[in-house]
Amino acid sequence: MKATGMAGAGNKDKAEVHSGAVQLPKAPGTYALILRCDAPDRRQVGALGSIEIRPGYYIYVGSALGPGGIRARVSRHLRKAGKLHWHIDYLRPNMPVVEIWFAEAALNLEHAWAEGLRQWDLTGIPAAGFGASDCRCESHLFYCDARPMLEHIRERLVSPVRQRTTVRSVTPDHRAF
Numbered sequence: 001m002k003a004t005g006m007a008g009a010g011n012k013d014k015a016e017v018h019s020g021a022v023q024l025p026k027a028p029g030t031y032a033l034i035l036r037c038d039a040p041d042r043r044q045v046g047a048l049g050s051i052e053i054r055p056g057y058y059i060y061v062g063s064a065l066g067p068g069g070i071r072a073r074v075s076r077h078l079r080k081a082g083k084l085h086w087h088i089d090y091l092r093p094n095m096p097v098v099e100i101w102f103a104e105a106a107l108n109l110e111h112a113w114a115e116g117l118r119q120w121d122l123t124g125i126p127a128a129g130f131g132a133s134d135c136r137c138e139s140h141l142f143y144c145d146a147r148p149m150l151e152h153i154r155e156r157l158v159s160p161v162r163q164r165t166t167v168r169s170v171t172p173d174h175r176a177f
């Protein structure tokens with residue numbers, strides 16, 4: 001799907017710059033949050049129970065096909081307070097989102113992305129079933145001890161029907177959401 005819906009940016013190229021006031025598209029799509037963890041901890045994650053977290057990076061995959069699309073969903077993830085609804089809500093405190101990967105697509109790609117990340121030799125699975133209560137994926141959360149780079153995984157983030165999707169990366173600027 002073509003990049004559209006960069007509302008407010010006024011200039012599509014500008015909206016793709018990797019820093020500053022990034023405006024995520026309101027279009028439907030699939031995203032991955034890259035979270036940084038600086039200190040070991042234990043978190044109670046809903047019905048999954050207590051999970052151990054360690055310094056490094058976590059990648060969480062989701063999709064946003066409803067109203068407001070990627071922008072609305074990721075904005076919600078970036079806000080600090082709020083009801084604990086998704087598994088990722090339990091991890092967010094003290095774990096800043098340092099980067100967001102996203103692709104505009106009406107088709108749900110999150111399970112294909114989860115599979116691509118599962119097969120990546122740089123990732124591990126910190127908690128089986130995380131974010132995957134309603135699907136057959138082993139997890140929608142992955143751990144990397146070094147910061148994951150989109151250019152190293154981009155080719156694996158494809159759709160199951162090999163639809164060509166453009167995966168882009170932005171750094172969050174909380175003022176922009």
Ligand SMILES: [Zn+2]
Pocket residue numbers: 110111114132135136137140
């Ligand atoms: Zn899944």
